[in-house]
Amino acid sequence: MNHWLMKSEPESFSIDHLARAPRKTTCWDGVRNYQARNMLRDEVKRGDLAFFYHSNCELPGVVGIVEIVREGYPDHTAFDPEDHHFDPQSDPQNPRWFMVDVKLVRKFPRVVSLRELKEYAGNKLSGFRLLAKGNRLSVMPVSAAHWKFVNSISEAK
DNA sequence: GCCAACGTTGGC
DNA sequence: GCCAACGTTGGC
Secondary structure, three states, X not given: OOEEEEEEOOOOOOHHHHHHOHHHEEEOOOOOOHHHHHHHHHHOOOOOEEEEEEOOXXXXXXXXXXXXXXXXXEOHHHHOOOOOOOOOOOEOOEOOOEEEEEEEEEXXXXXXXXXXXXXXXXXXOOOOHHHOOOOOOOEEEEOHHHHHXXXXXXXXX
């Protein structure tokens, strides 16, 4: 089983939106980056767990955990001219963009902020992709050790 | 294949 | 809202 981190801007879709969604499940649409697409299409598997990360907001950080309940399938929002993520170059016969479905496992009792994560960049979280300079990937792998550590500090404080 | 222009991401 | 870092596009 692999671990991931997936970013969302809480103004468009937050962990609380997910908590209120039917069956606490949603499709993770709108990824329009090839590296992230490749992971959603080829590597993210059913049963994998992912950190839900709030980006571009007042307190960026990890806010909870989701489980992958459906593996990569075509992102239909790319076919909809009305959709913000419409991509005329994505052909339904040969889809360019993919998504997965995620289900809420739990919301952390507190936000494990980016600021806090950075404190461990030199030791416990060294090599964590999220902390790499200029990192903009919206889907990224998380090592088992990093996964465990972030979980452990989510309980504390 | 190079690279300038442009668009996006995302922390601050 | 600013802007650095990055990705994509398109002319050549």
